[in-house]
Amino acid sequence: MKLHRRDFIKSAGVAAGALLFTHCANTRFLLNGQKKANSMILTFKPYLLQLKHAFNLAQSSRTTTPIMLVKIDFNGFTGYGEASMPPYLGESHETVAKFLAKTDLSQFPDPFRLDDILDYIDGIEENNRAAKASIDMALHDLIGKITNQPLYNIWGINPQNTPLTSFTIGMDTPEIVQQKTLEAAPFKILKVKLGRNNDKELIETIRAVTDKPIVVDVNQGWTDKKLALDMIHWLNEKNVLFVEQPMPKEMIDEMAWLTQNSPLPTFADEAFQRKSDIVKFKGVYSGINIKLMKSTGLREAHQMIIIARALGMKVMIGCMTETSCAVSAAAQLSAWADFADLDGNLLITNDIYDGVKVIDGKITLNNLPGIGVKALQPDFFD
Amino acid sequence: MKLHRRDFIKSAGVAAGALLFTHCANTRFLLNGQKKANSMILTFKPYLLQLKHAFNLAQSSRTTTPIMLVKIDFNGFTGYGEASMPPYLGESHETVAKFLAKTDLSQFPDPFRLDDILDYIDGIEENNRAAKASIDMALHDLIGKITNQPLYNIWGINPQNTPLTSFTIGMDTPEIVQQKTLEAAPFKILKVKLGRNNDKELIETIRAVTDKPIVVDVNQGWTDKKLALDMIHWLNEKNVLFVEQPMPKEMIDEMAWLTQNSPLPTFADEAFQRKSDIVKFKGVYSGINIKLMKSTGLREAHQMIIIARALGMKVMIGCMTETSCAVSAAAQLSAWADFADLDGNLLITNDIYDGVKVIDGKITLNNLPGIGVKALQPDFFD
Numbered sequence: 001m002k003l004h005r006r007d008f009i010k011s012a013g014v015a016a017g018a019l020l021f022t023h024c025a026n027t028r029f030l031l032n033g034q035k036k037a038n039s040m041i042l043t044f045k046p047y048l049l050q051l052k053h054a055f056n057l058a059q060s061s062r063t064t065t066p067i068m069l070v071k072i073d074f075n076g077f078t079g080y081g082e083a084s085m086p087p088y089l090g091e092s093h094e095t096v097a098k099f100l101a102k103t104d105l106s107q108f109p110d111p112f113r114l115d116d117i118l119d120y121i122d123g124i125e126e127n128n129r130a131a132k133a134s135i136d137m138a139l140h141d142l143i144g145k146i147t148n149q150p151l152y153n154i155w156g157i158n159p160q161n162t163p164l165t166s167f168t169i170g171m172d173t174p175e176i177v178q179q180k181t182l183e184a185a186p187f188k189i190l191k192v193k194l195g196r197n198n199d200k201e202l203i204e205t206i207r208a209v210t211d212k213p214i215v216v217d218v219n220q221g222w223t224d225k226k227l228a229l230d231m232i233h234w235l236n237e238k239n240v241l242f243v244e245q246p247m248p249k250e251m252i253d254e255m256a257w258l259t260q261n262s263p264l265p266t267f268a269d270e271a272f273q274r275k276s277d278i279v280k281f282k283g284v285y286s287g288i289n290i291k292l293m294k295s296t297g298l299r300e301a302h303q304m305i306i307i308a309r310a311l312g313m314k315v316m317i318g319c320m321t322e323t324s325c326a327v328s329a330a331a332q333l334s335a336w337a338d339f340a341d342l343d344g345n346l347l348i349t350n351d352i353y354d355g356v357k358v359i360d361g362k363i364t365l366n367n368l369p370g371i372g373v374k375a376l377q378p379d380f381f382d
Numbered sequence: 383m384k385l386h387r388r389d390f391i392k393s394a395g396v397a398a399g400a401l402l403f404t405h406c407a408n409t410r411f412l413l414n415g416q417k418k419a420n421s422m423i424l425t426f427k428p429y430l431l432q433l434k435h436a437f438n439l440a441q442s443s444r445t446t447t448p449i450m451l452v453k454i455d456f457n458g459f460t461g462y463g464e465a466s467m468p469p470y471l472g473e474s475h476e477t478v479a480k481f482l483a484k485t486d487l488s489q490f491p492d493p494f495r496l497d498d499i500l501d502y503i504d505g506i507e508e509n510n511r512a513a514k515a516s517i518d519m520a521l522h523d524l525i526g527k528i529t530n531q532p533l534y535n536i537w538g539i540n541p542q543n544t545p546l547t548s549f550t551i552g553m554d555t556p557e558i559v560q561q562k563t564l565e566a567a568p569f570k571i572l573k574v575k576l577g578r579n580n581d582k583e584l585i586e587t588i589r590a591v592t593d594k595p596i597v598v599d600v601n602q603g604w605t606d607k608k609l610a611l612d613m614i615h616w617l618n619e620k621n622v623l624f625v626e627q628p629m630p631k632e633m634i635d636e637m638a639w640l641t642q643n644s645p646l647p648t649f650a651d652e653a654f655q656r657k658s659d660i661v662k663f664k665g666v667y668s669g670i671n672i673k674l675m676k677s678t679g680l681r682e683a684h685q686m687i688i689i690a691r692a693l694g695m696k697v698m699i700g701c702m703t704e705t706s707c708a709v710s711a712a713a714q715l716s717a718w719a720d721f722a723d724l725d726g727n728l729l730i731t732n733d734i735y736d737g738v739k740v741i742d743g744k745i746t747l748n749n750l751p752g753i754g755v756k757a758l759q760p761d762f763f764d
Contacts, residue, residue: 112531114538147529147536149494154529154536156496156681279692299538306685307692310661 040105040142041073043381044134046093049084049321049348053180056171062087065321068096069352070134071381072142074111079142080353080373081329083130084293084320084344091130099124099131111142114299122296129273129296130320136297137329137371144370151332151371155302161335162363165342166191166215174205181209188361189241190214191341195221199231203238215339217244220270225254229261236263242339244289244316245269256284265314275304278311287314287338292330293322305336319344328355329371334363352377422487422524423455425763426516428475431466431703431730435562438553444469447703450478450513451734453763454520456493461524462735462755463711465512466675466702466726473512481506481513493524496681504678511655511678512702518679519711519753526752533714533753537684543717544745547724548573548597556587563591570743571623572596573723577603581613585620597721599626602652607636611643618645624721626671626698627651638666647696657686660693669696669720674712675704687718701726710737711753716745734759 049065070081085091102124108117117139121132144151152159167187169180184190190210192202195218206214216235222228228246235243242265247255249271259266265286272281273294281288288308295301301317308315316339317330327345334340340363345351355373357364366372431447452463467473484506490499499521503514526533534541549569551562566572572592574584577600588596598617604610610628617625624647629637631653641648647668654663655676663670670690677683683699690697698721699712709727716722722745727733737755739746748754 112535112538113540115543116540118538143538147531149529153494156494156500156525158495158498161497275692303688303692306688310657310685310689310692 038075038109040108040111042070042100042103042105042135042138043073044068044070044097044100045381046097047323047352049323050350051321052347052349053170053172055321065348066093067322068093068100068131068134069323069325069380070100070138072105072111072135072138074142075146077142077145079111079138079140079145079370080325080375081134081136081138081141082323082326083134084322084326085130086320089130089293089320091128095128096131096134099128100134103135111139111146114139114143118297118299130293132296133292133326134297136299137292137326140298140329141370141373148369150365150367150369151298151329152335152365155333157333157335159335159365162331162365163334163337163340164188164361165334165340165358165363167343167346168193168341169206171196171202174201177202177205178209181206186358186361187343188212189339191343192216194218194231200234203235203240207238211239214238214240215242215244215341216240217269218246220245220248222246223248223251225251225258228258232258232262232264240264242267242286242314242316245271252284259283259285262286267314267316269318275300275307278304278307278313282311282313285313287316289316289318289341290337291318291320292326293320298329298333301330301333305333314338316341318342321347323348323351324353324355325371325373328353328373331356331363331365332371352380420457420491422490422493424452424482424485424487424517424520425455426450426452426479426482427763428479429705429734431705432732433703434729434731435552435554437703447730448475449704450475450482450516451705451707451762452482452516452520454487454493454517454524456524457528459524459527461493461520461522461527461752462707462757463516463518463520463523464705464708465516466704466708467512468702471512471675471702473510477510478513478516481510482516485517493521493528496521496525500679500681512675514678515674515708516679518681519674519708522680522711523752523755530751532747532749532751533680533711534717534747537715539715539717541717541747544713544747545716545719545722546570546743547716547722547740547745549725549728550575550723551588553578553584556583559584559587560591563588568740568743569725570594571721573725574598576600576613582616585617585622589620593621595621595623597623597626597723599651600628602627602630604628605630605633607633607640610640614640614644614646622646624649624668624696624698627653634666641665641667644668649696649698651700657682657689660686660689660695664693664695667695669698671698671700671723672719673700673702674708675702680711680715683712683715687715696720698723700724703729705730705733706735706737707753707755710735710755713738713745713747714753734762 047067047069051063054061054063066085068083072079083096166189167184168191194216244267267287267289268285269289272288290301315337317334317337318341322344324345327342353373429449429451433445436443436445448467450465454461465478548571549566550573576598626649649669649671650667651671654670672683697719699716699719700723704726706727735755
């Protein structure tokens with residue numbers, strides 16, 4: 001089933017569940033059959049990622065993540081993009097479909113006009129960062145395909161300088177945590193979520209079966225700066241590399257104190273969304289965790305790294321639960337990061353793209369143009 | 383006459399006057415005739431720019447500027463670059479030739495490895511920024527030509543957003559200043575060098591024949607912050623847009639006071655060279671004047687703009703006396719600047735490139751790939 005933009009707007013509020021939207025960039029030109037080849041045509045379709053392991057948080061558990069898959073066709077080239085909508089970010093199939101249906105790419109001559117297109121996209125709504133990222137990603141993929149270059153070439157990056165990626169060991173019973181740790185043999189760095197009563201126990205459970213470096217994500221879970229510092233000193237003795245978002249994002253002064261006194265680098269995640277946030281976090285965190293679904297895509301992520309480096313801050317690149325589409329896009333930039341946490345595509349059972357690989361724990365880029373992916377179901381959007 | 387790298391090194395100290403250096407990126411491969419097409423081959427040749435008007439400074443006057451023209455050949459493509467060496471920067475035909483003869487591009491597979499190549503180039507010597515810029519420029523030109531895109535496309539910039547450029551009215555007798563002002567009819571913004579005893583007189587001389595906006599460059603000429611502020615207030619009544627490098631670069635505290643109190647934006651020029659300088663100038667100057675011959679080229683200039691914007695600083699793009707080669711390269715970035723001062727190619731009589739134009743006072747880019755230039759003497763390097 002296909003809906004043109006006009007029809008979609010008429011049926012506003014339609015459940016996006018299984019619909020496919022072909023959003024003609026320039027309906028007028030399409031109707032009279034002219035210039036079709038010169039317009040960017042946006043198509044989007046909802047999809048549901050199936051998680052290998054239930055994602056357990058303190059209050060809830062889930063086994064799926066809704067995503068929106070996107071393509072932009074232009075002059076015989078197809079660029080792919082993706083929006084991932086974990087529930088806590090407030091986006092859904094419906095909000096993303098509504099946002100994408102509002103976009104009109106017909107006013108732009110080609111995908112190279114990134115400044116203009118992305119300023120326009122950013123101005124459609126204040127939030128909808130994942131939806132914005134899906135367009136940004138598809139445009140970058142198109143640019144790479146038109147120029148026949150991987151994005152890392154366009155950006156002048158050596159693809160061999162990619163970092164190791166961490167692999168997340170989800171919260172579970174001690175037995176299952178140890179089993180997951182052993183299953184994670186191909187990975188050289190493990191990631192663990194802390195911020196509950198059993199933090200030390202969880203680390204000791206993993207340390208009973210491996211000495212691999214661990215990175216920890218506290219998800220704002222520690223609210224006492226002195227206890228947080230004690231905990232970081234303890235973690236520092238356990239071969240932990242850094243601590244992500246140790247305290248609530250509002251506790252700026254406490255966080256600055258913690259970073260100044262911490263033997264380990266601290267990274268902002270929930271506290272940090274857009275490039276305009278970075279300058280004020282100098283001295284508050286050691287570094288930032290950049291995710292395409294927060295940054296609105298590759299263009300701002302690229303600029304964020306340049307800004308963070310100028311401020312002497314560290315950089316990590318992370319992801320949500322995503323297909324290899326969004327993970328491969330982020331991986332194109334990963335050689336500029338100190339750390340990568342790009343395992344989102346490895347935690348699902350129904351990926352429909354082939355792209356970046358993890359070999360011996362290291363992000364390993366291919367030489368395909370653009371974001372570096374092949375669609376495994378070429379008729380997905382038909 | 384051609385010299386291979388090995389020969390050049392043997393004859394170190396040779397006067398570079400009229401020599402042509404073909405610097406084989408990979409002599410070994412060239413000698414056995416293999417893989418020649420896959421190596422980057424650097425060639426450079428000195429040239430002397432003839433100025434339309436003598437360049438008068440307080441202590442000296444000159445009618446020429448030495449430059450080094452550079453090309454890099456790769457896989458049938460040719461990228462052009464240029465180093466400009468006004469005497470006060472301390473570079474010359476000899477120092478640039480010596481630097482370029484040291485570079486060995488054979489260790490890099492292609493021009494897309496900008497991070498690696500430019501880190502290597504930057505590490506050869508501490509200074510030699512113009513020589514470094516010539517390589518950076520030729521690599522960017524190659525990348526544009528291989529991908530068949532102007533650099534503004536590679537960077538996602540709308541070429542129609544270019545600013546007006548100012549045009550410099552050189553110091554001279556009142557009659558000649560007025561004559562030059564009238565000759566500058568095609569330009570919408572005039573640039574004047576101040577910092578001497580007759581500053582007000584010079585402005586009044588120009589104001590007697592035109593109301594066009596003026597930008598002023600004091601070249602560190604004011605040493606009393608209160609007199610400087612009085613002067614800026616006076617200039618503000620004369621339709622002056624901004625003041626470049628009003629005080630000596632060492633007077634940081636005085637400069638911060640001046641910027642805080644100034645009704646006009648202040649720009650750092652002599653105080654500012656590389657991207658690592660920018661953060662410490664937040665609050666000291668309103669903005670920075672980026673020149674490729676200071677920044678070591680386009681890659682760092684591009685990053686500088688992103689950093690300056692994140693810090694809330696203004697940006698201008700300037701140049702030295704240069705051919706259309708280096709001016710066109712800088713113009714590719716100019717749509718990201720608040721102000722441009724890209725008239726270097728218009729002040730000479732023996733340009734040997736055709737590139738960016740000034741139309742109705744505005745920087746006007748063409749759609750040629752790379753830096754956007756055509757060589758007017760294709761056999762120049764033969």
